[in-house]
Amino acid sequence: MTRKPRTSTGESLYPRLEPLLAQVQKPVQYVGGELNSQVKGWDDVAVRWALMYPDAYEVGLPNQGLMILYEVLNERPDALAERTYAVWPDLAALMREHGVPQFTVDAHRAVGDFDVLGVSFATELGYTNLLEALDLAGVPLHAVDRDETHPVVVAGGHAAFNPEPVADFVDCAVLGDGEQVVGDVTDVVKAWKEQDRPGGRVELLARLARVEGVYVPRFFDVAYGPDGAIAAVTPNRDDVPARVAKRTVMDLDEWPYPKQPLVPMAESVHERMSVEIFRGCTRGCRFCQAGMITRPVRERTLQGIGSMVDRGLKATGYEEVGLLSLSSADHSEIGQIAKELADRYEGTNTGLSLPSTRVDAFNVTLADELSRNGRRSGLTFAPEGGSERIRRVINKTVSKEDLVRTVTTAYANGWQQVKLYFMCGLPTETDEDVLEIADLAVEVIRAGREASGRRDIRCTVSIGGFVPKPHTPFQWAGQASAETIDARLKLLRQAINSDRRVGRSIGLRYHDGQPGIVEGLLSRGDRRVGRVIERVWRDGGRFDGWSEHFSYQRWTTAATEELARFGVDLDWFTTRERTEHEILPWDHLDSGLDKEWLWEDWQEALAEEEVADCRWTPCYDCGVCPTMGTEIQIGPTGRSLLPLTPV
Amino acid sequence: MARQPEGPPPPPTVQKLRLRYAKRGRLRFASHRDLARALERALRRAQVPMAFSAGFTPHPKISYLGAAPTGAASEAEYVELGLAERRDPEEVRARLDAALPPDVAVLECVEAAEGTGALADRIDAAVWRVELPGVALAELQPAVEKFLASGVVTVAKRTKNGLRDVDARAPVTSASAVDEAGCAILHMVVRQVTPAVRPDDVLAALAAVADLRPPLPPRAVRAAQGRLDDTGAVADPLGPDRAARTRCQGEHAAARPAEPVA
Known part of the structure; x- marks a missing residue:
């Protein structure tokens, strides 16, 4: 007999957890019971999922992906899903001392008791938190050491498009949209x-x-x-496919999730309800992994959006609705969406917001509608590159004149605060490209003061280091070193501060270069990087996305010592430029993008050539639609928002 | 000059409602800010017609009175709402109670009576009940006696401005120990002072004077709040509103012709 009897009962750990909660920071994040959360009977279902967001509760709770899967799974009569988040080190220490394992917040059940542990990786910096959670759960860190009594550990989210660095720790990775595949996985486990x-x-x-x-x-x-x-990467069984293709959900209106968004008692990073108005993006920004791996564009219709907003507001009591997507102003019916929603919620203090707006898609009418019933806080634009030249390289083309004109128009129409997002360390970038950000900001303030007749307008420049990502044309690029990033940011800071009369209206927020190098290692790493992650976790690494917990030294030491045996190092994975025919660790994972097209697009980037959006110009053969059997789904539908049925 | 939003100012407050609510169970771990957010969302879900402040970022008119600390449960938290339309207080209570999580219970809702003064002026003390699992009455009793017999008991308290020494003895107007099912319970009345002296501080004081160190985290419940009277009891802070309302109804009744008594 090798099989141990399964003894899990789904018993609540809360009585053992409660005495510990009195001794930790922000205990409410561990108690569950959020509005719209659910607890199902352990013995009433065949398959039990624990869904983890491997970061703090305040970051993980608003995550749309996890919320969607939580509802989709709980709607199945034969399955239940509960949530678990990374616990802070203060509670983790007490849990180890008192033998309390990693728990779900819904019914405080032990994560090790579940059939499946699904972990959503929006960023690679959550990898050490996965190891911490597995260890706290009493689940062996290495997939090969697990037996049938342990949950199947499944990674999802964008980072799962290169799961090789965590290949030793996860049993599976799921590529692409999760709504349907979680059902398929449930069926297999159940059978x-x-x-x-x-x-x-x-x-x-x-x-x-x-x-x-x-x-x-x-x-x-x-x-x-x-x-x-x-x-070479070769399958070692003949009954599994040699290439794994991503999943794509078509017709978003059929998947109106989350229907009942979770509302936390604790404070979270997004105090609003979100509705995903479309998925995918074909703008073709070459740095953007999300835009590459989520193709094609699939819009939710105006009516679909309207009913989700209505139902969600009633279910949550939020006073702000975020209209989410990778580039929300690009929805074919965005003007109508904004106007008709603003009409509907007139006089209710319900605000609408877009996460950020493309400079070329912004117009005052749209912005006015969005802020009509809510708060006219600030506008955010993401030019990403400082010079027109570098914006051609990244394929996010907008002229300096257009940028200045758009921002000036916003100031003239009553917005006082504009945020501009940039990246530093883009391929082919020079000091001059970055210094143009300062010129741009100065010009924006000068023109804005003139147009608005006010001196209290502000512009915040937010800038971070670029990290090349798998499945993008920049997957071959050499990442800029932390020193390069820091030196350019220093030059930029000096340039902004050199003109004090304008400079005091400009804020600069930046992230230094070191965390980006670690993210780069984890993004484009292969299985050998798993040793580095494990070593960092053993040395105390947790919450690497948090500056107060991140230690660059811990990562560089671990990388040096763990990678030496393979004859590679940190630079090999990060600052090294790859050649055309190098086998990349994720080549056997199919996002639909044709590798030859990606290479051509990389060459065009170096030649500073642009490519247009296939929604409005002919197909440029990125490969996704024919490979995946999908197609662009966009409006306009020509219909209007249905009137609300009185309650 | 500060900019003003276009359009008419928001409608004024036409009715003030005063609420007593409880936080219990798991939500004793909710902080004041957590509860405030939950209350604001529940008011929207319950469709209570709140009055809003003017300006670019309108806020619903809600006044919070000193909240019980994170980790402590309470049966007596108070809040005052400003409504833009009149509503029946009992209906608001029921709707809000239904919209809040089960561990937050809205216990009372009364209309603020004019001329009876501010709610904050009717609260200067709290009644606490602290369960001490793992502590026997025989340990707690002498510790409490020793504490009460002390003139000043200084404990270090973490405040916004770092550690500060406070006297935990002076604000405690009464304290007693009882036993319930083998668990010692500390009852006490503590006056409001600045910085606040909370159950944790009194427990620190018991450790200081009598070396009482509970093996498990104690569980504190704020049982009541109000104005300390001469007998050492606290008066119901909603009493004056209720009394004014009864009086008002009585006057109406008096104004009507007397009905025949069956």
């Missing part, structure tokens, strides 16, 4: 359990590997060449 777990854990993973979009790293062997690069 395997009902058949009394034939073939043990390996058979379950083999069955999962045959689900479209599910990648099981252990079924692939990676060989390395003498130069340190990957020589």
Whole structure:
């Protein structure tokens, strides 16, 4: 008998947790019971999911992806889903001292008792928090050490498009949209359990590997060449596909989730309700992984959006609705959406917001509608590159004149505060490209003062280091070193401060270069990087996205010591430019993008050539639609918002 | 000059409602700010017609009175709402109670009576009940006696401006120990002072004077708040509003012709 009896009862750990809560910071984040949360009976379902966002509760709770899957799974009568988040070190220490394992916040059940642990990685900086949670849960860190009594650890989210750095720690990674694949995974787990777990854990993973979009790293062997690069990635079973393709949900109106958004008692990073108005983006910004891996564009219709906003506001009591997407002003009906929603919520102090607006898609009418019933706080634009030249390289083309004119118009129409987002360390970038940000900001303030007749307008420049990402044309680029980033940011700061009369109206917010290098290692790393992550976690690394917890020294030491045996190092993974035919760690994972097209687009970037959006110009053969059997779904539908039915 | 939003000013407050609510169970771990956010959202879900402040960032008119600390439960938290339309207080109570999480209970709602003064002026003390799991009455009793017999008991308290020494003895007007099912319970009345002396500070004082160190975290419940009277009891802060209302109804009744008694 190798199989241990399954003894999990789904018993609540709360009585053991409660005495610890009196001793920690912000205890309310661990108690659950949020508005619209659900607890189902442990024995009433066949398959139990624990869904983790591997960061603090205040960051994880508003995450749309997790909220959607939580509802989709809980709507199934044969499944339940509960949530768990990274616990802060103060509670983690007490949990270890008192033997309390990682728990879900819904019913305070032990994470180790669940069938599946789904972890959503929006950023790679959550990897050490996964290891911490596994360890607290009593689940072996390494997938190969787990048996049938342990949950299947599934990674999802954008970072799962290169899960190789965490390949040792996860059992599967799911590529693409999660709404449908979680149901398929549930079906497989349910059938395997009902058949009394034939073939043990390996058979379950083999069955999962045959689900479209599910990648099981252990079924692939990676060989390395003498130069340190990957020589081959080959499946070691003949019953799993050699390439894993992402999942794509078509017709967003059929998936109006979250229907009942969770409302936390504790403060969170987004104090608003969000409605995803479309998914995907074909603007073609070359740095943007999200825009590349979520193609094609699929719009929710005006009516679909209207009913989600109505239902969500009633269910939550929020006073602000964020209209989310990768570039919300690009929705084919955005003007009508903003106007008709503003009409509907006239006089209710309900605000609408877009996360950020493209300079070329902004107009005052739209901005006026968005702020009609709410707060006219600030506007955010993301030119990303400081000079017109670098904006051609990244394919986010906007002329300096247009930028200044747009921002000036905003000031003239009563906005006092404009935020501009930039990146530093873009491919081909020079000091001059970055210094143009200062010129731009100065000109924006000068022209804005003149146009508005006010001196109290402000412009905040927010800038961080660029990290090349997998499945983008910049996946071959050499990342700028932390020293380069820091030196350019210093020059920019000096340039902004050199003219004090204008400079005091300009705020500069920046992130220094070191965390970006670690993110770069984790983004484009391969399986050898897993040793570095584990070492950093063993040395105390947690919450790497938080500056007060991040230690660059801990990462560089671990990288040096753990990678030396392979003849590679931190620079090899980050600042090194890749050649055309190098096998990249994620080449066997299919986002639909044709690698040859990506390379051509990279060459065009270097030649400072632009590519237009395929929504409005002919297809440029990125490869996604034919490979995935998908198509662009956009309006306008020509319909109007339906009147609300009285309650 | 500060800019003003276009359009007419928001409608004024036409009715003030005063609420007593409880925070219990898991939500004793909610902070004052957490509860304030939850209340504002619940008011929207319950469609209570709140009055709003003017300006670019209108806020609903809500006045909070000194909240129980994070980690302490309470049966007596008070808040005052300004409404832009009149509503039946009991209806508001019921709707709000239904819209709030189960561990927050809206216990009373009365209309503020004119001329009876501010709610804040009717609260200067709190009644606390502190459960001390793992502590026997035989340990707590002498500790409380020793504490009460002390003139001044200084404890270090963490405040916004760092650690500060405060006297935990003076604000405690009464304290007693009882036993319930083998668990010692500390009852006490504590006056409002600045910086506030809370159950944690009194427990620190018991540790200082009698070396009482509970093996498990104590559980504090604020049982009541109000004005300390001469007998050492606290008066119901909503009493004057209720009394004025009864008086008012009585006057109406008196003005009507007497009805025949069956």
